[in-house]
Amino acid sequence: MNRAPYMPIALVVLGLALLPLGLTSNTVLNFLSFAMIITLAAQGWNILGGYGGQFSFGHAVFFGTGAYAMALLQVRFGINPWLALPLAMALGAAVGFAIGHLSFRARLRGSYFALVTLAFAEVFRISANAWGFTGGAAGVLVPLRIGPEHMQFADKRLSYWMALSFVAATLVLTLAMSRSRFGAQLVAVRENEEAARALGVDALAVKLKAITLSGAITASAGCLYTQKFLYLDANLAYGPWISVEALLAPIIGGVGTVFGPLVGAVVLLGLGEVTKTAFANLTGGAIPGVDLVVFGVLLILCVAYAPRGVLGLAQGWLGRLKGARP
Amino acid sequence: MLKLDIFLSALANGLMTGAVYALISLGLTLVYGVLHIINFAHGATLTAAMFAVLIAHTVFGLDPYIAVFILTPLFFALGYGVQRLVINPASHGNDSNILLVTLGLSIIIENALLAGFRSDTRSIDVPYGFSVIEIGNLFLSVPKLVAFVASFVVALLLWLLLARTDTGKAIRAVSKEKTGAALSGINVDHIYAVTFGLGAACLAIAACLLMPTFLVNPRVGNAFVLVAFTIVVLGGMGSIAGALIGGLIIGVVESLSGLYFGESLGQIGIFLIFILVLLFRPTGLFGARA
Numbered sequence: 158m159n160r161a162p163y164m165p166i167a168l169v170v171l172g173l174a175l176l177p178l179g180l181t182s183n184t185v186l187n188f189l190s191f192a193m194i195i196t197l198a199a200q201g202w203n204i205l206g207g208y209g210g211q212f213s214f215g216h217a218v219f220f221g222t223g224a225y226a227m228a229l230l231q232v233r234f235g236i237n238p239w240l241a242l243p244l245a246m247a248l249g250a251a252v253g254f255a256i257g258h259l260s261f262r263a264r265l266r267g268s269y270f271a272l273v274t275l276a277f278a279e280v281f282r283i284s285a286n287a288w289g290f291t292g293g294a295a296g297v298l299v300p301l302r303i304g305p306e307h308m309q310f311a312d313k314r315l316s317y318w319m320a321l322s323f324v325a326a327t328l329v330l331t332l333a334m335s336r337s338r339f340g341a342q343l344v345a346v347r348e349n350e351e352a353a354r355a356l357g358v359d360a361l362a363v364k365l366k367a368i369t370l371s372g373a374i375t376a377s378a379g380c381l382y383t384q385k386f387l388y389l390d391a392n393l394a395y396g397p398w399i400s401v402e403a404l405l406a407p408i409i410g411g412v413g414t415v416f417g418p419l420v421g422a423v424v425l426l427g428l429g430e431v432t433k434t435a436f437a438n439l440t441g442g443a444i445p446g447v448d449l450v451v452f453g454v455l456l457i458l459c460v461a462y463a464p465r466g467v468l469g470l471a472q473g474w475l476g477r478l479k480g481a482r483p
Numbered sequence: 484m485l486k487l488d489i490f491l492s493a494l495a496n497g498l499m500t501g502a503v504y505a506l507i508s509l510g511l512t513l514v515y516g517v518l519h520i521i522n523f524a525h526g527a528t529l530t531a532a533m534f535a536v537l538i539a540h541t542v543f544g545l546d547p548y549i550a551v552f553i554l555t556p557l558f559f560a561l562g563y564g565v566q567r568l569v570i571n572p573a574s575h576g577n578d579s580n581i582l583l584v585t586l587g588l589s590i591i592i593e594n595a596l597l598a599g600f601r602s603d604t605r606s607i608d609v610p611y612g613f614s615v616i617e618i619g620n621l622f623l624s625v626p627k628l629v630a631f632v633a634s635f636v637v638a639l640l641l642w643l644l645l646a647r648t649d650t651g652k653a654i655r656a657v658s659k660e661k662t663g664a665a666l667s668g669i670n671v672d673h674i675y676a677v678t679f680g681l682g683a684a685c686l687a688i689a690a691c692l693l694m695p696t697f698l699v700n701p702r703v704g705n706a707f708v709l710v711a712f713t714i715v716v717l718g719g720m721g722s723i724a725g726a727l728i729g730g731l732i733i734g735v736v737e738s739l740s741g742l743y744f745g746e747s748l749g750q751i752g753i754f755l756i757f758i759l760v761l762l763f764r765p766t767g768l769f770g771a772r773a
Contacts, residue, residue: 212579214523214586263762267578268521272712273761279709280754287751397705401590408583445602446594446701453590460580460587461573 162332169416170325177314186313192426193320194381198399199406199418200327201375206404207413208340209367210347214271215278216375216403218256221394223249223376225285227383228297233290238308242380249376250369257368261361266350275400282395296390299383308384320381324419327374332415334370343367344413375403405452409459411468420467425452488620493742494735499627501734502634506689507707508714508726509638510682516721517658517678520578523585526708527592528683532558532690533699534596540607540694547609548629551691555684562683567676596701604700612695630692637688638727641681645723654678658721710737713757719767729767 177186202216226245230236236244260273285291292298303309310316334340342363345353354360383389402425407413410421429448436447463470507529514522532554539550565588574580614625645651656664657674665671697703714733718725733753740752760767 210579212582259758259762263765265761265765268515268582269761269765271582272521272716273758276709276712276754276757276761280751280758283751283754401586404586444598446597449594450591450598453587453594456587456590457569457573457584460583461575464575464580 162336163329166325166328166332166415169419170321170328173321174318177317183313186317188426188430190313190317190320190385192422193317193324194378194385195402195406195426196324196419196422197320197327197381198375198378198403199422200324200331201371201373201378202403203407203413203418204331204334204374205367205371207407207417208335208343208347209364211266211364211368212271212404213274213400214404215274215276215400217395217397217400218274218278218281219249219253219372219375220379220382220399220403221278221281221285222252223379224383224389224394225291225297225379226376227380228299228389229291231299232297237306238384242308242377245380246373246376249379250373253368253372254365257365261364278395278397278400282391285395286391291391294390296388299387301387309387316385323377323381328415328419335415339363339366401452405456409455409466411466414466414468417466417468424467425455428455489742492621493738495621495623496627497735497738498731499624499631499734500738501731502631503689503692504707504710504714504734505727505730506634506637506685506692508711508718508730509641509723510685511711512715512718512721512723512726513641514678514682515715517654518581518675520581521585521712522679522682523582524588524592525682525686525711526704527589528558528562528704529686529690529707530596530699530701530704531592532687533694533697533703534600535687536690536694537605537607537699547607547691547694551688554687554691558687559680559684563676563680566679567672570679571672571675593701593704600701602700602702604698606698607694609695624696626695633688633692637685638723641685642723650677710753713753716757716760716765717767722767725767
């Protein structure tokens, strides 16, 4: 195997892993852990939306399923979180397969696919809010049991490193996928489904594989969310906020690229924090929603001026710098 | 007898709410029919319109039924301008880009309202808010009855506009074949913007009709827009008759399932209809094509 293409991943992950050694403030560590969770959710979206071109507006359905499965398996069945995590990811994959099977069979794409995923997320949200098993509107509380065997870490750096290791694994997986036959077929389906089919690509199978993988990855983000906050309700787990952030991060970072979701999540959340703080200092109190206004503006600006995201812009500048040299 | 009365009043309520749903869906279906794209900012625009009614009432003392004559042209202009100045240039003519830009707009509008008004739920106080008329054993809310009638009037006007005017003819031409329309000298960008303007104007009217009986908060549009998506999908994307009948059906389904199964399950019923129609009959009841 040629290892050279994986070098940038190794370098970036190493850099991120060393960050907490220098920065020890709790605020920064919390920010970094949360950014990794959003990155992971966005990496899931990126497989289906970025590489496959199937824009989901309801990735909360996978995030929430992972988060709820992680919490309920522990609380209701007494299963250890280290076992609950793969089970929850499998459930996320199963939900992905089921939704994909229903919607891709019905040949939904474009706006229709976006709508049906949104509707699934809402059905899950309302059900989780109404059903007693999921704790209803009161939500679920995972008991505090600090210790690595319960996947709850006293040292915040450990939970950051754990999230980072998931992000790293997904970076490698995404790169391997993009270089594989399956990745090429997925991109072919995105660019022109009819042409891909004419060349003998089983478009349905390719899209199903993508949504299943996507579901599992985004579900793992939900699992880590549960372990970090130890509390869930339907609006946190299945709320539109996570569907929006899972979609925004890759689009802002660079859609259909290996590093896009990571760059996008860090830029997005960083800018969100800056805006919130700036407005709070300016007006003397926190204003809800200002960070999201910035996200919306950023989304429109990206679509208008940077269709390949921040990474695309950076590549363009680097290219120009190189071109300018004699 | 009592049971029948309750059933009939739920039915009447469902029909009256359904008519406003239909009005909200008209704008969505019109935009879809012409641009072949779903306007995700539709719900947020409705919320903005409802806040505009609130401001007109609390700051300027305007009754919603008078404000409608100011807000409708205002929202037409807003819709026209936003499509012409933001959506069209930003999306480079790519469908999935329009989807993302309208999503971006909805995030901006909803959260700007949240930042400005906070998440409190507000309402306006009008003298006729609770007045009812009695027909047999049925008590019908006057503002809801007004909304019911007005929704049909607006649908009729919209139909007349599309069927009888040059602009309407141009809109229909663009929706069928935009390249052909452009070749015949129709300014496609202008027609797109007019369509968006009409969609926003419908929402302004809907907001004026809703505010006497509904509450408003920055997230209220979401509840309506998912219902509107369902109606548009059920009625067939792009079909005006479909939106009207779909609206009435959904209004009645919501009202009756709320009566028999409770509020939260009533909501799920709508989404299940939505998913089932999308999966098994994406052309809807009256739609020509998927």
